[in-house]
Amino acid sequence: MTATAFWILYTYLLLATLHLLLFSIAGIFYRQERRTDSPDRRRRFAVLIPAYREDSVILATARHSVRQLYPEDLYDVIVIADSLQPETVAELRSIPVSVLEVSFDNSSKARSLNEAAGAVTRDYDAVVIIDADNLMxxxxxxxxxxxxxxxxxxxxAHRTAKNTSTPVALLDAASEEINNHLFRKGRRALGLPSALIGSGIVMDRALYSELIPNLKTVGEDKELERMLLKKRMTTGYLDDTLVLDEKVSRSEVFQKQRTRWLGTQWQMLSETLPELPAELLLRGNIAYADKVLQMLFPPRLLLLGGSIMLTALALTGIAGPVQLFWVGLLLLQVATFAIALPRSFRTVKFLRATLQVPGLFLRMVRALLSSPGSGKTFIHTPHDDHSTTRKDNV
Structure with a gap:
């Protein structure tokens, strides 16, 4: 590696690490959003559940969703049924929840939510979006x-794992919580909008009706977040309001899911980067600039795995002239993730699960190589029924 290549690569990875470290430290100082509970200011909610071929989990989710400790006449659960079996649809109607049957040549969550926009009338004040495997x-x-x-x-809302029975699921759960600390707690502590996840989202009904019809990609959460950032709108984060989400249990499903995520990241970066100068320099939109930076930097697993490899090469004299630089970079990353990792994950079981990290890193590299162009096609990842795994917490 030439000296110039070394400094370019090192600077890029260092900036990515410092960016994460900033939010990791900031997340320590997060404070819950203010609340004002008033019986005469209760909104009517539409809870939307897009379900594409989710026969194995949607019934448990629908049954759970109608058990809110909230006036029954002030919320409706609407399942957007895309390619569900007829017997599943019939059972959904008996729960009872509203069922909106849809069919598309190329299915996507964005298309389902757009189709449901007509059902979200002025009778509703707000909309909740959850996935077919989620438990509120x-x-x-x-x-x-x-x-x-x-x-x-x-x-x-705070999306968290409902299953950690396999090492891959446990690592995926930890990754979710680190994300919550960095990009939700950390961003809010610094006065920036919380990042969206894709489910557990609450929106004003009028805003939903305005923005959802503009969604065009399979990365609907990133696209929606981009629109909100351009409108200079602040997204709050409810750390104490849980939505249980199924974590991937197998490495092959992990790769499939990450391929979709990376494809979305590539697509959003290509659309947001050209807008960065105007948003930052003309409008002073710091939140938008930060989001572009986040997409410019590598995902955490690639960052950590790549740094470990380069540190090992540096110690053999291959990857650069200054070995301590690589060691220092790796220690910064370890500190960043250690701060963001909740105490509940600091267990022997989690340490054993980290033995799966090298294999997942290789899966992530494969996902990266196959991700260009995948952001335009919906990649469905299968779910299992874990509805009773953590029901005591919800």
Whole structure:
């Protein structure tokens, strides 16, 4: 490696690490969003559940969703049924929830949400979006309503794992919590909008009707976040409002899921990067610039895995003239993730699970190589029914 190549690569990885470290430290100082609970300011919610071939999990999710500790006449659960079996649809209607059957040549969550826009009439004040495998805690609507009372128009709830039975699922759960610390707690502590995840999203009904029809990609959460950032709108984060989400249990599903995510990242970067000069220099949109930076930098697993490899090469004298630089970079990354990792994951079981990291790193590299262009095609990842795994928490 030439000296010039070394410094370019090292600077890029160092900036990516410092960016994460900033949010990791900031996340320590996060404070819960304000709430104002008032019986005369209770909104009527539409809970939307897009379900594409999710016969194995949608019934449990629908049954759980109608058990909110919130006035029954002030919320409706609407399942957007795409390619569900007829017997599943019939059973859904008996729960009872509303069922909106849809069919597309090329299915996507964005198309389902857009199709549901017509059902979200002025009778509703706010919309909740969850995935077909998600379980909302029973006070979800109550907490969301109280926070909307303070002026927020968009909220992101705390999505957390409902299954950690395999090493891959446990690592995926830890990754989710690190993301929550960095890009939700950390961003809010610095006065920036919370990042969206894709489910557990609460939106003002009028805003939903305005923005959802503009979604065009399979990365609907990133596209929606981009629109919100351009509108200079602040997304709040509800750390104490849980949505249980199924984590991938097998490495091959992990690769499939990450291929979709990386494809979306490539596509969003190609659309947001040209807008960066105007948003930052003309409008002073720091939040938008930060989001572009996040997409410019590598995913955490590639960052950590790549740094470990380069540090090992440096110690053999191959990857650069200054060995301590690589060691220092790796230690910064370890500190960043250690701060963001919740104490509940600091166990022997988790340490054993980290033995899977090298294999997942290789899966991530394969996902990166196959990701260009995948952001335009919906890649469905299968789910299993873990509805009883953590039901005591919701």
């Amino acid at each position: 805690e029973e006070r979800f609507l109550e907490k969301a309503n109280a926070c909307l009372n303070t002026g927020f128009r968009v909220l992101q």
